[in-house]
Amino acid sequence: MELIKTLAEVPEDELFTGGHGGCRGCGAALAVRQAMKVLGPRTIINIPASCMATIGGSGLTTAWKVPFYHSLFECAPAVASGIRAALDIQGIKDVNVVSWAGDAGTADIGFQSLTGAAERQENIIHVCYDNETYMNTGGQAGSVTPYQAITPDTPAGKPTPRKDMLAIMAAHHPPYLATASVAYPLDLMQKFQKAMAIQGFRYIHILAPCFRGWGIREDQTVQLARMAVECGLWQLYEEVDGRRRVTVVPERRIPVREYLRLQGRFKNMDEAAIQDLQDEVDRRFREVQS
Amino acid sequence: MAVKELPVVPSARPGTMAAGAAMERIRERRPVFEKQKCNLCRECLFYCPDAALAVDQGEVRVDLRFCKGCGICAVECPVRAITMVPEYAGNRGFIEK
Numbered sequence: 296m297e298l299i300k301t302l303a304e305v306p307e308d309e310l311f312t313g314g315h316g317g318c319r320g321c322g323a324a325l326a327v328r329q330a331m332k333v334l335g336p337r338t339i340i341n342i343p344a345s346c347m348a349t350i351g352g353s354g355l356t357t358a359w360k361v362p363f364y365h366s367l368f369e370c371a372p373a374v375a376s377g378i379r380a381a382l383d384i385q386g387i388k389d390v391n392v393v394s395w396a397g398d399a400g401t402a403d404i405g406f407q408s409l410t411g412a413a414e415r416q417e418n419i420i421h422v423c424y425d426n427e428t429y430m431n432t433g434g435q436a437g438s439v440t441p442y443q444a445i446t447p448d449t450p451a452g453k454p455t456p457r458k459d460m461l462a463i464m465a466a467h468h469p470p471y472l473a474t475a476s477v478a479y480p481l482d483l484m485q486k487f488q489k490a491m492a493i494q495g496f497r498y499i500h501i502l503a504p505c506f507r508g509w510g511i512r513e514d515q516t517v518q519l520a521r522m523a524v525e526c527g528l529w530q531l532y533e534e535v536d537g538r539r540r541v542t543v544v545p546e547r548r549i550p551v552r553e554y555l556r557l558q559g560r561f562k563n564m565d566e567a568a569i570q571d572l573q574d575e576v577d578r579r580f581r582e583v584q585s
Numbered sequence: 586m587a588v589k590e591l592p593v594v595p596s597a598r599p600g601t602m603a604a605g606a607a608m609e610r611i612r613e614r615r616p617v618f619e620k621q622k623c624n625l626c627r628e629c630l631f632y633c634p635d636a637a638l639a640v641d642q643g644e645v646r647v648d649l650r651f652c653k654g655c656g657i658c659a660v661e662c663p664v665r666a667i668t669m670v671p672e673y674a675g676n677r678g679f680i681e682k
């Protein structure tokens with residue numbers, strides 16, 4: 296397999312077209328656009344209740360140019376497993392079957408079907424596009440919402456830390472697991488290429504900021520996604536059969552304070568809490584990078 | 586009989602939202618490009634959430650049916666070749682076509 300090395304090599308086709316119903320500067324739509332460039336036309340995509348399930352249209356008009364199925368919230372990986380079984384029985388092999396869910400559809404409400412599909416080693420790719428809240432219903436807090444983030448139902452800041460979904464998914468020992476970011480499209484697309492070349496259950500977790508939930512300007516979506524990597528909170532790596540490889544070493548390291556202070560949702564976070572987070576990030580950064 | 590072609594979304598025709606796009610209804614700003622500065626690195630194309638940018642005949646062009654005016658391209662362009670300009674001009678707020 297030839298990995299894409301430059302942006303000029305990427306196919307021009309848009310399989311998730313313009314004209315979709317996402318907000319201005321939507322990180323979720325951006326993640327889909329980047330991934331569809333490499334997933335290509337032989338892809339069936341299944342998205343449960345979320346922003347991404349709705350902004351691509353209804354039954355009457357659609358931004359998708361591949362078969363797209365809007366499943367119930369709890370069951371995207373189960374539906375994807377069924378789609379794979381239906382293809383197998385027809386002898387169709389060259390199709391990517393993808394369940395693509397938000398952080399709630401992955402880590403909370405959709406989690407039982409996700410862990411089931413991972414344990415059964417279903418031949419699907421599960422993608423979590425993570426905006427760290429339940430945006431489609433107004434930005435409520437979920438299990439991957441960060442510590443101290445203000446949301447409509449944690450008005451004083453979330454009292455508990457973010458759950459470590461990557462560790463949970465790694466515990467299923469998938470043949471391929473990766474983190475990605477909309478600020479690093481080449482890295483993201485290469486990870487989809489690698490996942491596509493592997494059989495079995497594959498998991499890709501993309502940090503895809505949402506300006507509404509994060510309290511940033513709509514033109515800062517990519518900037519904040521990049522700063523999450525630069526401050527070390529979101530490290531970019533992949534694990535093939537459990538062997539970790541860091542794929543992006545940030546060109547500059549910034550303090551987490553710089554990243555947090557740009558976001559309205561962290562305005563209650565005091566210096567002591569920021570320092571605690573900095574220590575935790577430094578520890579985790581050394582652990583992953585070594 | 587073997588199924589040769591995958592069924593496409595049965596109800597909506599593929600990509601129909603692109604055909605009906607009219608983002609001038611919501612756009613407040615639009616990107617303007619300085620051709621002399623642009624080095625055709627294509628980064629802006631991959632940061633646009635709305636598939637509004639393309640390289641056409643050696644320059645970056647914006648498709649104003651799709652562009653929502655978010656300004657990400659202008660923030661991300663490494664050589665600052667993109668400026669966002671207000672969409673509504675004049676005291677009566679006409680949309681400039």
Ligand SMILES: Cc1ncc(C[n+]2csc(CCOP(=O)(O)OP(=O)(O)O)c2C)c(N)n1
Nearest residue numbers: 344345346368397398399400428429430431
């Ligand atoms: C079983 C069930 N519970 C609740 C809902 C309402 N609901 C729809 S989308 C959503 C939040 C989705 O959050 P996430 O998966 O993170 O995607 P996002 O909207 O943030 O992109 C909720 C609670 C639902 N559709 N079904």
Ligand code: SF4
Nearest residue numbers: 317318321346430505
């Ligand atoms: S609320 Fe956020 S994730 Fe949802 S469409 Fe708007 S920008 Fe995208």
Ligand code: SF4
Nearest residue numbers: 623624626627629662
């Ligand atoms: S990011 Fe800037 S320099 Fe690069 S192609 Fe776009 S306009 Fe040109």
Ligand code: SF4
Nearest residue numbers: 633652653655656658
């Ligand atoms: S302003 Fe936003 S929508 Fe318009 S071309 Fe730039 S990135 Fe795309």
Ligand SMILES: [Mg+2]
Nearest residue numbers: 397398428430
């Ligand atoms: Mg979410």
